[in-house]
Amino acid sequence: MRYLLVCVLLLVACSKKPTDYREFLNGTELVYPGKVSNAQALPGDGRLQLIWQPSPDQSIVKYNVYWNNGTDSMTINSTTHNTSDTVRCTIAGLAEYVYTFIVYSYDAQGNRSVATEINNARVYGTVYKATLHNRLPEADPYLINDDNTVTLRFVTPDTINITTALKYTNQRGEVATVWVSPLEDSLKLTDYKFGTPIVYQSSYIPVRGALDTFYTSRYDTFPSILRLVQCDKSLFQEHDLWGDMGIYQSDTRVSKLWDGSVGPQDYPNIYHSDGNGSLPRALSFDMGKVYNQLSVIEETGRGCCNNPDQFEVWGIDDLTDAVPELNSDDAGWKAVMQSKGWTLLKEVARSDNGNAAVKANLMDNPPPVRYIRIRVTHCANGSNNYVNLSEITFWNKE
Helix, strand or coil: CHHHHHHHHHHHHHCCCHHHHHHHCCCCCCCCCCCCEEEEEEECECEEEEEEECCCCCCEEEEEEEECCCCEEEEEECCCCCCCCCEEEEEECCCCEEEEEEEEEEECCCCECCCEEEEEEEEECHHHHCCCCCCCEEEEEEEECCCCCEEEEECCCCCCEEEEEEEEEECCCCEEEEEECCCCCEEEECCECCCCCCEEEEEECCCCCCCCCEECCCCEECCCCCCEEECCHHHCEECCCCCCCCECCCCCCHHHHHCCCCCCECCCCCEEECCCCCCCEEEEEEEEEEECCEEEEEEECECCCCCEEEEEEEEECCCCCCCCCCCCCCCCHHHHHHHCCCEEEEEEECCCCCCCCEEEECCCCCCCEEEEEEEEEEECCCCCCCCEECEEEEEEEC
């Protein structure tokens, strides 16, 4: 009896036909159009672009793209079945986020392919932009060349830098724009107008192949580029102040210090003080205009003797109530000068006989200066009364 039951069951099972599944498909066949290949996402600014290679299936008429769990979609008509072509789908208006996209191929009957997923598709925006910074200049940011051109120096960019744009004023007074690539660490400006600002802005892409270029939020200002320009001696004037040294004779005046002589001079082509006092002794003069970045002094002594080897350089821009009635050899002279608004720009100490021209850098970031006082505290030959000088020259940064 058991054997008979098994045979009946086998007979019933074998009687099903291969096409019986059609009753579940309403008598139709299940068709899958060819799926796309090599799908990927190119990130952008508030948008992205999906790209893929089409299937060679000639029945495909469109592609549907879905994201946000299928709540958003886009349709792209099929125009090619050549697998060497690229289909592109740009989706805009996206929030900064990481998305997953699903791509289906469709034929004219509405049959769709197996899904193609594109994961980790990133969209960039304000959060990414906030991390961007302009490329930094080197610690020694520029070099002024002998031909008055300027070489700007930059550090190596630390991310995928595309370029850095610089805007500057040229010698014709026009605003010019130049670019430095990430592979370059310097840029030469051949027509830069000294003393004018240079601003710069860098651009980046988050990854290779990104759809958009991102710019920093603002331009930064390059460190000021100032060159040394000799102060105009034609504007210099004698301007003796209370307590200054007298002159030895009428043709050894303070004005000898800016007569343009080069190298140590001989008497009487020098400044020669009288002997009516003892060191420290001071002399003063007016440079004829205000200088905002007085930076270097060059002092040249006499060919033989009485040359200062230790002296102070003082400066101020306005003499109103600024001149102390105090001899320069008074112990309190320095403090009173400072209380009157004078700035000690430099204390110069030479180790030679004081004859040759010697340059010295003045203080960094000086205040505006028009009037100069030189206070000699020691002479190389030990003279305690006479002071001799051939020339004094100043340079201003501009």
